[in-house]
Amino acid sequence: MAIDFSLSEAELELRKQAREFAEGVLSGVEAAIAPLATPLERFRALKPFYQEMVNAGFVKGLIPVEDGGHRFTNLQFALACEELARVDINTPSAVLGTGLGVYPILIAGTAEQKKRFFAPFLDGSPALGAIAFTEAAGGANFDHPDPDFGVQTFAVQDGDEWVINGRKAYTTNASG
Incomplete structure (x- = not known):
């Protein structure tokens, strides 16, 4: 065929x-x-x-x-x-x-x-979306037993807001 x-x-x-x-x-x-x-x-x-x-x-x-x-x-x-x-x-x-x-x-x-x-x-606005991935110290090894190589970026709720701590090696549209 x-x-x-x-x-x-x-x-x-x-x-x-x-x-x-x-x-x-x-x-x-x-x-x-x-x-x-x-x-x-x-x-x-x-x-x-x-x-x-x-x-x-x-x-x-x-x-x-x-x-x-x-x-x-x-x-x-x-x-x-x-x-x-x-x-x-x-x-x-x-x-x-x-x-x-x-x-x-x-x-x-x-x-x-x-x-x-x-x-x-x-709605016609110039909104940007982004995704952050690739941990700066350990890739995307979220389940690695050594904490030095696993996910090190965390979001913690603080009242009505979320606080994100950590570093990512790549984030789309990060300059914006």
Whole structure:
């Protein structure tokens, strides 16, 4: 049985729209960030480009339809990312980092948590999501018997707030 790898008309249109968006909007990123001295300044300079991605529906594509978004399929996401990253890697990476941040809520959140935590990604604001992983001293060895190599970042409730102590070696969108 032969496998057909042809894209549907809708997939071809999505790829075309992502290409046009990248060439029309994201082509300005390099000029905006090149003269800036620090990673934080460069990250902050992405905000108007990120807002354009929000306006174009890329962030809502991270959220399922039943939760108010219009979730992309994996293929749709790959097609769009390929076109976007061809022109600029910075802004699409911020969207992908946001996707990593909302994913645990998507797969394990309660209905109330989804409503509360997805709201900023659905209202048109340039909200960022993030996920912190990779312990600075021991990877992701959460169950290692030696405490020097296991999870060392903890959240402790203090009244109505949570206090997080520890270090992570990588956090998406940490500059933002």
